[in-house]
Amino acid sequence: MFQRNADGSPVLKQIEINTISASFGGLASRTPAVHRHVLNVLSKTKEAAKILSNNPSKGLAQGITKAWELYGSANALVLLIAQEKERNIFDQRAIENELLAQNIHVIRRRFEDVSEKGSLDQDRRLFMDGQEVAVVYFRDGYMPSQYSVQNWEARLLLERSCAIKCPDIATQLAGTKKVQQELSRMGVLEMLLPGQPETVARLRATFAGLYSLDMGEEGDQAITEALAAPSQFVLKPQREGGGNNLYGEEMVQALEHLKDSEERASYILMEKIEPEPFGNCLLRPGSPVRVVQCISELGIFGVYVRQGKTLVMNKHVGHLLRTKAIEHADGGVAAGVAVLDNPYPVA
């Protein structure tokens, strides 16, 4: 999100990093054409030409293709782990279609299907319905409620296999809010990026305040500060998918309830970012089209492929702009709050 520094200069502040099931790469590849079309209908051809091209689905598919090539078996498939009731299937299909264009076939299965029909051979090669799997791409498995005992077993089977996982369990955990908070501690970036003080400084400039709530003095102080100025903080559990963070009075109540219990360590506290609102129309079914005060959130899609300790691919492949009315503190597109948008460069 964009925020203003004390001196008025704009700065991009990081909300979080997602390392599993990052969505809307497919749909974000289609929205530039929608906005260009709308502007062209209004005869605003110059403005239409300014809408940035964007094709994250192609870039995400390139990452999966690279992993598939590294696996090295011409007949092996990509296994997309899908939810039982998937509302976002068209987003996923865009990536599947890019893979199919490379002659890489994708099968969609649920965790339950894996536990019933998945198996490993003696070399830990993964087979699903008798077909060898090169890459497992998770679009499920990022919330505790998605893991029954049976689903945990399926995840363990996938994890133990020599198929390439997008992501493996370590990479998924690296995306947790707790890790994000620990990365912001003084000295941690310096340790991970030795001899690169400029990179460290540029990265740190994007961090908002992040505070551990572990038992002890540091956590006690963070709680005292949040209770003294609730509007400046967000309380975050280790959850994904939107709608889990606590703000304002709800945050105060939760902190009062948690402060003497070890349970508080399963949350982190974050400084609330205050982006500047602007007027925009949110087009959604059943709502009148009118200008309301909005804020936007920019996402960057990254592809990272690693083989053992060798980095094979690490690049950005597109962006996602989501815009929502200012009255919603939390919640993204899937939660029905934000809409897909496009940046409009003015300089």
Ligand code: ADP
């Ligand atoms: P999730 O992983 O569940 O999506 P996030 O940390 O991304 O959780 O938060 C969800 C939404 O809440 C974000 O998209 C953003 O709109 C809002 N949000 C999260 N953290 C902050 C913050 N520190 N300041 C302002 N808004 C925030």
Ligand code: MG
């Ligand atoms: Mg997230």
